[in-house]
Amino acid sequence: MSTTTLQYLSTHTVLNQATPLVDHNLLAGNQALQSALKFNAPNLDTASLHALGAQMGSTEIQTHARLANVYTPVLHSHDRMGQRVDQVEFHPSYHALMTAAAQAGLHGSAWAPTLGTGMSSLPPEGALAPWGGPSALKSSFGHARRAAAFMLFTEAEPSILCPISMTYAVMAALPGNAAIFKDWAPGLTARAYDPAFKPFGKKAGLTMGMGMTEKQGGSDVRANTTQAFPDGQDVWGQRYTLVGHKWFFSAPMCDAFLVLAQTPAGLSCFFIPRILPDGSTNAIRIQRLKDKLGNKANASSEVEFLNATAWLVGEEGRGVPQILEMGTMTRLDCALGTSGLMRQALSIALHHTAQRQAFGKRLIEQPLMRNVLADLAIESEAACALSMRLARSFDHKDDAHELLMGRLLTPIAKFWICKRGAAFAQEAMECLGGNGYVEEGGEGTMARIYREMPLNSIWEGAGNIMALDLLRALRKGDVAAALVRELAPAQGAHLALDRLAAALPSRVELMANEMEARRLAQDVALAVQAALLYQSAPSAVFSAFCDSRLAGNWGHTFGTLGAATDFDSIIERAMP
Numbered sequence: 001m002s003t004t005t006l007q008y009l010s011t012h013t014v015l016n017q018a019t020p021l022v023d024h025n026l027l028a029g030n031q032a033l034q035s036a037l038k039f040n041a042p043n044l045d046t047a048s049l050h051a052l053g054a055q056m057g058s059t060e061i062q063t064h065a066r067l068a069n070v071y072t073p074v075l076h077s078h079d080r081m082g083q084r085v086d087q088v089e090f091h092p093s094y095h096a097l098m099t100a101a102a103q104a105g106l107h108g109s110a111w112a113p114t115l116g117t118g119m120s121s122l123p124p125e126g127a128l129a130p131w132g133g134p135s136a137l138k139s140s141f142g143h144a145r146r147a148a149a150f151m152l153f154t155e156a157e158p159s160i161l162c163p164i165s166m167t168y169a170v171m172a173a174l175p176g177n178a179a180i181f182k183d184w185a186p187g188l189t190a191r192a193y194d195p196a197f198k199p200f201g202k203k204a205g206l207t208m209g210m211g212m213t214e215k216q217g218g219s220d221v222r223a224n225t226t227q228a229f230p231d232g233q234d235v236w237g238q239r240y241t242l243v244g245h246k247w248f249f250s251a252p253m254c255d256a257f258l259v260l261a262q263t264p265a266g267l268s269c270f271f272i273p274r275i276l277p278d279g280s281t282n283a284i285r286i287q288r289l290k291d292k293l294g295n296k297a298n299a300s301s302e303v304e305f306l307n308a309t310a311w312l313v314g315e316e317g318r319g320v321p322q323i324l325e326m327g328t329m330t331r332l333d334c335a336l337g338t339s340g341l342m343r344q345a346l347s348i349a350l351h352h353t354a355q356r357q358a359f360g361k362r363l364i365e366q367p368l369m370r371n372v373l374a375d376l377a378i379e380s381e382a383a384c385a386l387s388m389r390l391a392r393s394f395d396h397k398d399d400a401h402e403l404l405m406g407r408l409l410t411p412i413a414k415f416w417i418c419k420r421g422a423a424f425a426q427e428a429m430e431c432l433g434g435n436g437y438v439e440e441g442g443e444g445t446m447a448r449i450y451r452e453m454p455l456n457s458i459w460e461g462a463g464n465i466m467a468l469d470l471l472r473a474l475r476k477g478d479v480a481a482a483l484v485r486e487l488a489p490a491q492g493a494h495l496a497l498d499r500l501a502a503a504l505p506s507r508v509e510l511m512a513n514e515m516e517a518r519r520l521a522q523d524v525a526l527a528v529q530a531a532l533l534y535q536s537a538p539s540a541v542f543s544a545f546c547d548s549r550l551a552g553n554w555g556h557t558f559g560t561l562g563a564a565t566d567f568d569s570i571i572e573r574a575m576p
């Protein structure tokens, strides 16, 4: 075709459209995460994290993320001959992402150094996703390292991380049945993903999920009606038969689950595998998959237990504290996941506004856009600092202060960071204008981030439940004292922080009123975030955070920082 003909067919030249943000190293461009790593895990070798950052920012992984969200899981309840099969089919990209997550050590392997003897060897080196290997795990930063890796992976795709996160978290609760733990921990910590429907002993890697929520109650799990009937004893301890249902049951293709069910002694925690030790299929019926707002690549189901076989984990009647050992770790992941999504949204917004021109300048040069971007950058860094600080506490369980910080900061980080996520995503999306709202072609990651954001706030204990849990934590006098100690390094750094820190202990003591629990959770979160930023971020970030969030020089939306803010330093630091 001649040039002249082409000119006739073309109506215009495409101008001023930003390029997609691909093939960049997610850690190299994330100074906030690098600072948080230095602060919380000072001697950690981060080479494997840099390799993961490059992998997660690659076109290949972004393509898998798009495909796994476009071609969503399909339930096959029966085969064509009418036999019950209860299988979920996933796109190959889902399996590719699961493989990458397992090889990056995001599931049970962060616990491997603490497992002691009697376990099979540490997970073997993976070929796809290089990481530190056994020597890195021998450092005392297993959870902090894994937390950074989890955030980097979240930037690529968050929803496949649901079963990965549950497999990480179950390692805290499963020791409640030593025999099962001994048999299953090697598979749960192996850096291998094996989707085959096979008995646990024949698989290279295992995943686990959890089931608490029933139709009549999710937050108030005491309302659970699923019944457990004693059914003898075997090498895995007391065996039961379960009859009932779970209304939300994510990742139903996991190899096993921890679930709650009623016994005469009260609500108890049970281990329920999909394939029984004799090779037969357990009676877990997948009724439906949920049609969800976001989180599309992950299958979330409704199930029924029809005389399903299960084993007791922990003491009978103590099911809630037992399964909450797992819940604490998934709550950490909610905070980490939201922090990762915030960073991803911020990076895309910065990348876009650095290219797109309006009214004669690049958007990133427009003063009001600079205010929005700097405000988002501060929020993102504060979220990263707090969630990494929480992760660090799980690396030092022999330290009394760290134990208390783990108790205090779990509901704080889960409440505050996840609560900020949806507003953050909306504002970051708006930086892209109309293109931010469009799904098409994989550049629709902003839309995906936006749909994912509310989820971390809802599951694993919604906002009010976290604020109420904070009250429970603070009723232990030691926790309030630990908070004072945690804030002490930043004393004298900013007047507004000093005022807030001084007021918190008496507010904690007066706190008998649930009505103000969110307010208290917010203020504790802000005080801890400010103290962390003082210790790990440049003064421009710390001052802007305190001036806006603590001293009141701020509005009710992002982009309302005071004119004296050091916008240049903040934006330059945040550039991906």
Ligand SMILES: Cc1cc2nc3c(=O)[nH]c(=O)nc-3n(C[C@H](O)[C@H](O)[C@H](O)COP(=O)(O)OP(=O)(O)OC[C@H]3O[C@@H](n4cnc5c(N)ncnc54)[C@H](O)[C@@H]3O)c2cc1C
Pocket: 209, 210, 211, 212, 213, 216, 217, 218, 219, 220, 248, 249, 250, 251, 292, 295, 300, 455, 458, 459, 460, 461, 462, 463, 464, 465
């Ligand atoms: C995609 C998805 C996947 C999920 N996967 C799983 C899973 O795998 N396993 C599982 O067990 N669950 C799962 N859940 C369920 C989730 O954990 C629950 O939805 C959540 O805990 C809330 O329970 P609920 O839906 O019953 O709401 P409710 O308990 O009815 O709560 C509704 C609202 O009331 C508030 N509230 C409750 N009690 C109080 C109170 N005392 N004071 C003030 N406010 C209160 C809550 O904060 C919430 O905002 C999943 C949910 C989603 C959306």
